[in-house]
Amino acid sequence: MINRTTSVNPGGAHYFFQGWKLIHQPGIRRFVLLPLLVNIVLMGSAFLWLFHKLNVWIALIMAHVPDWLQWLSYLLWPLTVISILLVFSYFFSTLTNWIAAPFCGLLSEQLEARLTGQSPPETGWIELMKSTPHILLREWQKLAWYLPRALGLLIFYLIPGLGQTLAPVLWFLFSAWTLAIQYCDYPFDNHKVDFTRMRKALSQYKSDNMQFGALVSLFTLMPIINLVILPVAVCGATAMWVDKYRAQLGISHTRHQ
Template sequence: MNNNTIIEQPLTGLGYLFKGVQLLRHPQLRVFVLVPLFINVLIFASAFWFLFSSITDWIETYMQALPAFLSWLSYILWPVIIFSILFSFSFIFSTIANLIAAPFNGLLAEKTEILLTKSAINDDGWQDLLKDLPRILKRECQKWAYFLPRMLGCFILFFIPVIGQTIAPIIWLVFAGWMMAIQYADYPFDNHKVSFAVMRETLGKRFGKNITFGMIISFCTTIPLLNFIIMPIAVCGATAAWVDIYKQQVLSNPLNRIE
């Protein structure tokens, strides 16, 4: 297993995104980026055209719902709400893009791991991908089953006067980062058939590093043009983290794997 000194640095999440950029430039990986990149461009171009034509009206409506004695918070909440809306849209459409591109992202994660470790995971290539489609889609449904109740809880907070409306944007920013961390780390975990519960527990033990990684991804998805390529960068970065930090630990216990 390759060791990467970046895990000793404080900005692990940011470091792995930079590593994802480096890996993405490798000739052996470029071909596996084309389909996810096309899906991202199509979905995000449509989503952000709609978002930027409506965001001002949404924010003004939300601010008007605040009690008058909290009007002084508008200077603080305005940028937070903007980022919350951007992150919400980015997450929703990233999830849609990831659902469509999941088989190709899984293949990109596999090829990235092979590049890093010089050892094969599966031998059948595209045949193995087609065979695993039902399992991959089931895994995406597991993510949604985990995300949706928590997203609903955050959404309800936005309608609770004073306290809820004040803390909801902050809670959503943090949770959006956690969801992004799970979304992209899951590809290399799932390639080895590590259960979803074990994957979440493993990531939770390094919550600070993973939340940093996820929040930076969330931020990148709000930036035009960068949001087109952040998906494959995140897949490569998350796979590098899997190889460096998690792989040996997780796979040493056979009970962590599902059939």
């Protein structure tokens, strides 16, 4: 069993930084490796391409700022950069999570067993392949929830002045909540807690989850560090599941045990 120090009422920030410690735990490192490799290859390549194109995209977006708002360009320019980075990082995080989802679920499952003092379930490649269709269906559910809300924010961004000023802030908050859902979903789904019920459970600790998701979002924007953020977030979200949701939902065992 992995021993952790927890405060009386730990918040989302606590679990995010717990994730950095948990990825180094004996017995967990080998399950960290595959999602880590997927993240390094995809996110590394994506951000290299982004930084090559960033100046062109900024110029195109700033060209649509109306003349009467040009005096605010010093403020709108950094907001535009942040918006591009947030949208881009979330898009490629989603793509990475689709590919790495079976490995993330396995990492969460193995970590949960160790955090709760239970015997880690034996999960081989055959079991992993059998669970992949269900895992991908769950990713579709998350995408279906996300797309109309993201589209609404995109439309709002196109409103001259107001959109360019407020949309980056709203997008950051939306990304924080979405990333909390994304990573907390792995332990919930391991126990077949449906998507709607999971979102209701997360809403009970919305402040904690917003903290967690905001930190994941911020660290995803940081070159080099963002290459390891996927397994860190999975481990942090799993620790939060064990402490805040597992008993509440009446779950006392690990999957497949």
